Amino acid sequence: xxxxxxxxxxxxxxxxxxxxxxxxxxxxxxxxxxxxxxxxxxxxxxxxxxxxxxxxxxxxxxxxxxxxxxxxxxxxxxxxxxxxxxxxxxxxxxxxxxxxxxxxxxxxxxxxxxxxxxxxxxxxxxxxxxxxxxxxxxxxxxxxxxxxxxxxxxxxxxxxxxxxxxxxxxxxxxxxxxxxxxxxxxxxxxxxxxxxxxxxxxxxxxxxxxxxxxxxxxxxxxxxxxxxxxxxxxxxxxxxxxxxxxxxxxxxxxxxxxxxxxxxxxxxxxxxxxxxxxxxxxxxxxxxxxxxxxxxxxxxxxxxxxxxxxxxxxxxxxxxxxxxxxxxxxxxxxxxxxxxxxxxxxxxxxxxxxxxxxxxxxxxxxxxxxxxxxxxxxxxxxxxxxxxxxxxxxxxxxxxxxxxxxxxxxxxxxxxxxxxxxxxxxxxxxx
Amino acid sequence: xxxxxxxxxxxxxxxxxxxxxxxxxxxxxxxxxxxxxxxxxxxxxxxxxxxxxxxxxxxxxxxxxxxxxxxxxxxxxxxxxxxxxxxxxxxxxxxxxxxxxxxxxxxxxxxxxxxxxxxxxxxxxxxxxxxxxxxxxxxxxxxxxxxxxxxxxxxxxxxxxxxxxxxxxxxxxxxxxxxxxxxxxxxxxxxxxxxxxxxxxxxxxxxxxxxxxxxxxxxxxxxxxxxxxxxxxxxxxxxxxxxxxxxxxxxxxxxxxxxxxxxxxxxxxxxxxxxxxxxxxxxxxxxxxxxxxxxxxxxxxxxxxxxxxxxxxxxxxxxxxxxxxxxxxxxxxxxxxxxxxxxxxxxxxxxxxxxxxxxxxxxxxxxxxxxxxxxxxxxxxxxxxxxxxxxxxxxxxxxxxxxxxxxxxxxxxxxxxxxxxxxxxxxxxxxxxxxxxxxxxxxxxxxxxxx
Numbered sequence: 001x002x003x004x005x006x007x008x009x010x011x012x013x014x015x016x017x018x019x020x021x022x023x024x025x026x027x028x029x030x031x032x033x034x035x036x037x038x039x040x041x042x043x044x045x046x047x048x049x050x051x052x053x054x055x056x057x058x059x060x061x062x063x064x065x066x067x068x069x070x071x072x073x074x075x076x077x078x079x080x081x082x083x084x085x086x087x088x089x090x091x092x093x094x095x096x097x098x099x100x101x102x103x104x105x106x107x108x109x110x111x112x113x114x115x116x117x118x119x120x121x122x123x124x125x126x127x128x129x130x131x132x133x134x135x136x137x138x139x140x141x142x143x144x145x146x147x148x149x150x151x152x153x154x155x156x157x158x159x160x161x162x163x164x165x166x167x168x169x170x171x172x173x174x175x176x177x178x179x180x181x182x183x184x185x186x187x188x189x190x191x192x193x194x195x196x197x198x199x200x201x202x203x204x205x206x207x208x209x210x211x212x213x214x215x216x217x218x219x220x221x222x223x224x225x226x227x228x229x230x231x232x233x234x235x236x237x238x239x240x241x242x243x244x245x246x247x248x249x250x251x252x253x254x255x256x257x258x259x260x261x262x263x264x265x266x267x268x269x270x271x272x273x274x275x276x277x278x279x280x281x282x283x284x285x286x287x288x289x290x291x292x293x294x295x296x297x298x299x300x301x302x303x304x305x306x307x308x309x310x311x312x313x314x315x316x317x318x319x320x321x322x323x324x325x326x327x328x329x330x331x332x333x334x335x336x337x338x339x340x341x342x343x344x345x346x347x348x349x350x351x352x353x354x355x356x357x358x359x360x361x362x363x364x365x366x367x368x369x370x371x372x373x374x375x376x377x378x379x380x381x382x383x384x385x386x387x388x389x390x391x392x393x394x395x396x397x398x399x400x401x402x403x404x405x406x407x408x409x410x411x412x413x414x415x416x417x418x419x420x421x422x423x424x425x426x427x428x429x430x431x
Numbered sequence: 432x433x434x435x436x437x438x439x440x441x442x443x444x445x446x447x448x449x450x451x452x453x454x455x456x457x458x459x460x461x462x463x464x465x466x467x468x469x470x471x472x473x474x475x476x477x478x479x480x481x482x483x484x485x486x487x488x489x490x491x492x493x494x495x496x497x498x499x500x501x502x503x504x505x506x507x508x509x510x511x512x513x514x515x516x517x518x519x520x521x522x523x524x525x526x527x528x529x530x531x532x533x534x535x536x537x538x539x540x541x542x543x544x545x546x547x548x549x550x551x552x553x554x555x556x557x558x559x560x561x562x563x564x565x566x567x568x569x570x571x572x573x574x575x576x577x578x579x580x581x582x583x584x585x586x587x588x589x590x591x592x593x594x595x596x597x598x599x600x601x602x603x604x605x606x607x608x609x610x611x612x613x614x615x616x617x618x619x620x621x622x623x624x625x626x627x628x629x630x631x632x633x634x635x636x637x638x639x640x641x642x643x644x645x646x647x648x649x650x651x652x653x654x655x656x657x658x659x660x661x662x663x664x665x666x667x668x669x670x671x672x673x674x675x676x677x678x679x680x681x682x683x684x685x686x687x688x689x690x691x692x693x694x695x696x697x698x699x700x701x702x703x704x705x706x707x708x709x710x711x712x713x714x715x716x717x718x719x720x721x722x723x724x725x726x727x728x729x730x731x732x733x734x735x736x737x738x739x740x741x742x743x744x745x746x747x748x749x750x751x752x753x754x755x756x757x758x759x760x761x762x763x764x765x766x767x768x769x770x771x772x773x774x775x776x777x778x779x780x781x782x783x784x785x786x787x788x789x790x791x792x793x794x795x796x797x798x799x800x801x802x803x804x805x806x807x808x809x810x811x812x813x814x815x816x817x818x819x820x821x822x823x824x825x826x827x828x829x830x831x832x833x834x835x836x837x838x839x840x841x842x843x844x845x846x847x848x849x850x851x852x853x854x855x856x857x858x859x860x861x862x863x864x865x866x867x868x869x870x871x872x873x874x875x876x877x878x879x880x881x882x
Contacts, residue, residue: 043498062479077480164800323481354796358807367827369805387877430647430877
């Protein structure tokens with residue numbers, strides 16, 4: 001049905017003397033919230049939206065609306081914006097890849113509820129155990145005035161857990177964990193060993209946190225590392241480069257990270273949450289190396305900024321949120337730091353952070369609240385009330401492998417990052 | 432906008448489809464028109480006209496909430512969704528797509544928005560020749576919601592909001608610095624002084640070029656008016672949201688007891704004219720009204736929506752908000768207002784021997800179960816011997832709400848209105864932050880200054 005929708009919109013634009021590209025997205029989303037063994041929330045959304053980019057007389061505008069809407073009004077809404085927008089160079093028509101990227105999955109709500117209810121039953125010293133699952137099944141169709149119609153289906157899921165326990169002193173300890181992937185059933189199958197058990201252990205350690213000397217070496221656990229690296233990724237976006245908001249402007253070929261560090265974006269990466277054969281502009285996606293053994297090898301670009309920035313072919317135009325037009329963004333990012341992990345036992349492991357979203361993507365400066373774990377006298381001890389400060393670009397340069405298995409984290413803004421623990425010196429830890 | 436479904440008909444449909452076992456139920460119909468524009472390099476190169484129409488039906492039981500929502504409006508949509516809830520456990524019905532007209536931005540709004548963006552850009556670039564880039568993202572939203580409940584209540588609210596995110600990048604030599612400002616108004620567009628906003632954002636960026644590393648130690652912190660209320664937003668108000676109270680937040684069970692300095696009174700007020708979080712009706716259909724959360728230091732009320740109020744056994748305070756029909760309501764703040772005190776900002780600074788002046792504050796985060804919170808100082812200065820001194824780089828400030836609120840020892844007389852966006856469980860909503868200058872005796876400043 002959405003394939004017909006995009007063609008109707010493009011045909012309507014043609015009747016108005018305009019070129020058009022239409023992207024329709026049909027979404028089925030289910031969210032589940034289970035706390036202390038009871039289902040608190042279960043909800044399902046069915047949404048179909050169509051996004052239009054319309055061009056006439058060298059000017060382009062965007063419009064967005066429900067797929068059930070009259071295509072004429074969608075086109076009219078875009079036409080009304082044209083007089084206020086500048087003329088721009090025409091964009092190369094995309095050539096979307098046709099064919100199914102990966103079979104999409106859906107876990108029945110009842111099955112998810114049953115599995116998570118059992119897992120959230122309280123056992124001492126638990127005070128609160130909450131699991132939240134979100135799964136999405138999307139059908140995406142694209143059509144353009146100069147492009148054939150293409151479509152694909154995709155599913156993504158995320159699971160997040162919050163655990164609060166009562167420590168030996170009666171004080172609460174809190175920990176959160178999350179994971180993302182293509183299929184909810186697989187995430188739920190590993191709920192206890194991958195998320196709840198580590199969260200419980202961390203919450204107990206933090207409930208009984210004690211001050212004391214801290215090692216200079218800091219290991220950022222994978223979820224923490226993912227959120228900080230996501231800040232640096234914004235500087236790889238071609239719009240930030242072209243608009244001089246990026247510290248990586250004109251740095252193609254320069255060393256910006258350790259020689260063992262590579263960063264790759266691939267919307268079709270095996271096992272990754274997203275599997276999209278074309279981006280939200282209809283451009284065929286491909287694997288893209290951003291950092292090759294420490295050296296800047298490319299940028300993330302949509303069609304508009306691809307020509308403006310060397311080393312940035314299009315294919316990274318993604319929408320963030322319902323109505324916003326596509327902009328250069330990462331999709332599935334793999335961060336690899338080769339080699340053996342460096343002495344993680346002698347490190348301050350940062351296991352919880354607060355306020356990462358407030359970091360500065362232009363300068364790379366971050367200063368965040370944190371909690372960690374250290375080894376003292378052969379036992380693991382929680383350390384709370386910390387701040388950790390530094391710069392994400394310094395972090396990339398100093399980064400070493402920190403051990404652990406790589407995990408997929410939804411790092412915010414639609415970017416999914418796969419990374420293991422990372423170790424670094426040079427961060428400033430406040431207590 | 433098109434005419435929405437009649438609220439009384441929605442009630443009848445709900446009653447016709449509901450099961451007797453349902454404790455409560457409601458339906459929300461949303462019609463939203465949004466205009467977005469982005470300016471960079473002194474050009475508005477991007478503009479989007481967006482329409483969102485949808486229906487959400489909720490069933491509320493003693494322990495759980497179940498909802499179904501769909502991107503369509505109409506009597507039959509609400510009826511079908513309610514029937515799906517009644518048959519929960521079976522697959523949702525496939526539905527027909529029916530064409531309907533959807534109208535976009537009101538006449539004249541596009542031009543007005545472009546003028547605002549141009550005014551911000553011009554003022555920012557003219558303020559200082561070290562300004563390298565000005566990016567302004569504008570969201571102009573007009574939303575109509577109709578809520579009908581199983582009990583027979585019908586309510587409608589029409590909301591308008593302009594929210595700007597202004598980012599200025601300044602350069603001196605090889606050093607880059609940024610200044611960010613987020614002015615907003617739920618009133619007429621003329622109420623927003625675009626040129627002043629542009630100048631202010633440029634000033635923040637250019638001052639930051641001279642900033643030195645912030646200290647790493649516990650210090651008194653003086654937070655500026657307006658967005659300084661993010662401190663209170665994180666330290667007090669998130670943990671008193673009804674769902675967090677049910678999860679055992681640090682203030683659970685503490686109504687009637689002192690939780691803050693007696694200098695502090697905090698009101699959640701949805702009726703502040705022009706503020707970003709102002710509403711007349713919450714998204715559960717209850718008339719919005721101010722709620723005194725803390726009065727002279729004593730916790731007086733939680734902030735509840737319909738569901739959390741039911742479970743806490745209290746009357747809802749009308750704080751049920753949701754981003755739209757696509758989600759269920761949660762207890763959320765509207766405008767967090769700290770009552771003015773008697774000290775002037777100059778007196779507060781002069782009384783501070785050594786500390787930080789957080790002139791402008793960014794976002795923050797809180798762990799409601801422990802009270803640990805952080806907020807980011809985006810434009811800060813050292814205070815030395817009662818004087819504002821060198822600017823410091825962006826830094827986070829950390830504390831625990833249960834401790835920090837008691838350590839507010841000065842409240843200024845200079846209330847200002849600020850705007851922010853608050854994210855909770857995937858829903859980002861505009862909120863107002865209305866506060867005077869405040870001083871807190873001790874917070875951990877997480878800078879990068881090395882000894």
